[in-house]
C-alpha cells in the first residue's frame with residue numbers, strides 16, 4: 001500500500017525492503033549534533049510527516065545495535081504515531097549507558113513499523129467469562 005509522506009529533512013526517505021523487513025530505520029534531522037549525557041532524554045526530530053489510513057498506526061522502536069552497544073533506546077517504546085497525526089515524527093531517545101552519546105545528523109536512531117490495529121467499541125458488562133487462569137498473573141505460576 002502507498003502511504004503519503006512529507007520529507008522536510010535533509011535525509012533520504014526511510015528505506016524499506018518489502019521482502020524482508022518489518023521496520024524501516026529513521027534518521028535524525030539535525031542542524032548540529034546533540035550530546036546526550038547518561039540518563040538524559042531528548043526529542044529528536046526526523047523531518048518526516050506521514051498520513052496513515054484509519055485503522056493503521058506507526059510504532060517507533062529502538063534499534064537493537066544502538067541498545068546493545070551504546071545503551072541508547074526509545075524511552076516510550078513503542079511510540080505511537082496515530083492515523084490523524086499530522087505533525088513531525090519525533091523520537092524520544094534516552095541514554096541508559098554511563099557515558100555521553102553524540103547523535104549526529106543523518107544517524108539511524110530508531111526503526112518504525114506500520115501496523116494495523118482493530119477498531120473496537122466497548123461492550124459494558126458486569127461479569128467476564130471464567131477461565132483456568134482467572135485473575136492469576138504477574139508470575140503467579142512460579143519460576144519454573
Ligand SMILES: O=c1ccn([C@H]2C[C@H](O)[C@@H](COP(=O)(O)OP(=O)(O)OP(=O)(O)O)O2)c(=O)[nH]1
Nearest residue numbers: 060076079080081082083085088089090091092
Ligand atoms: O514517539 C512518539 C510518540 C508520539 N508522537 C506523536 C504522534 C502521536 O500521534 C502524537 C501523540 O502521541 P501520544 O498519544 O503518545 O501522546 P500523548 O502524550 O498521549 O499526547 P496527546 O495528548 O497529544 O495525544 O505524538 C511522535 O511523534 N513520536
